[in-house]
């Protein structure tokens with residue numbers, strides 16, 4: 588059985604921070620929640636910016 592699901596990845600450094608924090612999740616929604624908890628709190632990053640920086644792995 589193949590369970591090759593796409594992982595979503597966010598790297599803080601892909602935005603204009605010098606932060607080396609990153610996160611992955613199975614779904615975009617999960618990842619957005621994780622990322623916002625970090626990026627919004629630490630960097631005041633907007634949801635829009637977070638979404639743009641999310642990539643498939």
Ligand SMILES: [Zn+2]
Pocket residue numbers: 599604606607608625626629630
């Ligand atoms: Zn960061």
